[in-house]
Amino acid sequence: MIQGPPSSAEVFHVLERVPADASGALVRERPDGTMAGALLVEHGRVCWAMSQRYPRRLTDILAAEQSSLSTEQLDEVFALCRREHRPLGETLIERGMVSLPVLHRALLRHTCEALDCLVRDDASPWSWVAHSGYGYHPMLTFSPAEVLAGVRAIANPALAARALDRLHDVVRADQRGFAFERAPGAKLPLAQLGCEDTDLATLAELAAQADEVMAVAEFAEIDAAITELGGTACASWTEDNVLFVVLCEGDLAFNRLLAQVAAMTPQA
Amino acid sequence: MTPLAELAASVTDCVVAAWIDARTGAVLARYTADGGQPLDTALDAALDAATEVMRSRQRPPRMVLLSARHVHIIHRLAADPRRALIVICERSPNIGLAVALTRKFAEAEAA
Numbered sequence: 001m002i003q004g005p006p007s008s009a010e011v012f013h014v015l016e017r018v019p020a021d022a023s024g025a026l027v028r029e030r031p032d033g034t035m036a037g038a039l040l041v042e043h044g045r046v047c048w049a050m051s052q053r054y055p056r057r058l059t060d061i062l063a064a065e066q067s068s069l070s071t072e073q074l075d076e077v078f079a080l081c082r083r084e085h086r087p088l089g090e091t092l093i094e095r096g097m098v099s100l101p102v103l104h105r106a107l108l109r110h111t112c113e114a115l116d117c118l119v120r121d122d123a124s125p126w127s128w129v130a131h132s133g134y135g136y137h138p139m140l141t142f143s144p145a146e147v148l149a150g151v152r153a154i155a156n157p158a159l160a161a162r163a164l165d166r167l168h169d170v171v172r173a174d175q176r177g178f179a180f181e182r183a184p185g186a187k188l189p190l191a192q193l194g195c196e197d198t199d200l201a202t203l204a205e206l207a208a209q210a211d212e213v214m215a216v217a218e219f220a221e222i223d224a225a226i227t228e229l230g231g232t233a234c235a236s237w238t239e240d241n242v243l244f245v246v247l248c249e250g251d252l253a254f255n256r257l258l259a260q261v262a263a264m265t266p267q268a
Numbered sequence: 269m270t271p272l273a274e275l276a277a278s279v280t281d282c283v284v285a286a287w288i289d290a291r292t293g294a295v296l297a298r299y300t301a302d303g304g305q306p307l308d309t310a311l312d313a314a315l316d317a318a319t320e321v322m323r324s325r326q327r328p329p330r331m332v333l334l335s336a337r338h339v340h341i342i343h344r345l346a347a348d349p350r351r352a353l354i355v356i357c358e359r360s361p362n363i364g365l366a367v368a369l370t371r372k373f374a375e376a377e378a379a
Binding site for chain 2: 213216217219220221222223224225226227228229254255258259261262265266267268
């Protein structure tokens with residue numbers, strides 16, 4: 001279904017077009033005037049993406065995620081929601097058919113895969129259509145950083161899952177972290193933890209900075225770098241060609257992060 | 269005793285302390301703990317790497333680089349961002365103390 005080179009760089013540019021805290025849709029049309037697809041946004045958070053080229057339905061993903069759900073059950077609820085103009089996700093949760101984490105994961109996957117298809121479509125440039133809001137539950141919407149990592153992970157889900165597991169191991173409650181693959185043109189998050197509110201330009205800049213530092217430092221067999229950047233302490237290190245970045249703020253952030261990373265890195 | 273030698277004496281297992289020009293990477297002054305003998309190749313590379321990192325786009329005000337054997341402490345002067353102090357010491361449990369001493373020395377030099 002998804003072919004060709006990773007689309008994450010294009011998705012990065014698309015997400016950058018979303019006005020801060022705005023509600024509306026980024027829409028693409030085909031030359032014949034039909035809609036190629038759209039990205040729905042509410043208060044700067046991504047709610048949903050649709051693409052005429054993306055055939056998978058949310059119910060297909062939910063059925064695959066949760067084996068106790070049948071497609072027939074989901075289709076029945078879907079039809080009810082359509083008839084009564086009720087939101088599908090909230091209805092599934094109300095009825096105890098899916099948990100919030102399962103629904104969140106399925107929605108994010110659907111949104112990222114649809115967006116990946118949409119950016120590859122041979123359609124018009126994006127146009128922004130403002131809207132007063134769609135009424136999505138905030139828990140079921142996604143930050144640009146979550147969507148970007150989700151799209152990046154499509155190309156290599158196993159690597160993304162490992163990177164996220166590692167972030168869960170090392171990122172503490174008062175910290176943020178992200179990981180990216182060290183490959184040309186790929187300095188975009190593969191996984192993130194706690195970076196939901198970090199804007200994409202900042203993430204990209206931190207990734208470029210960490211990559212630059214580690215590229216130089218490796219010549220001297222450096223395992224990890226701890227840097228102070230504008231009041232934020234930033235640790236970076238590489239594992240299996242994935243570069244991890246952990247950010248820490250507050251009192252003695254630099255010292256705390258230094259002690260943490262020193263304990264993680266081997267001493268001869 | 270030069271100020272860099274005094275710093276090297278106060279930081280446990282310090283092997284080299286140097287002032288560099290953060291723009292060009294030129295070493296402005298250097299003290300080597302073994303009496304000024306030329307650095308071995310590995311330490312030369314370490315000093316080069318630390319210097320090169322300070323020439324990166326953002327030139328962070330301070331940075332610590334960890335290798336299996338060494339700790340590289342880099343502190344750029346707030347009062348004169350063109351100058352940076354680099355201290356390389358053997359890896360030991362007292363990294364925090366070495367960082368604090370380096371910072372104190374750099375700030376005293378800037379005052």
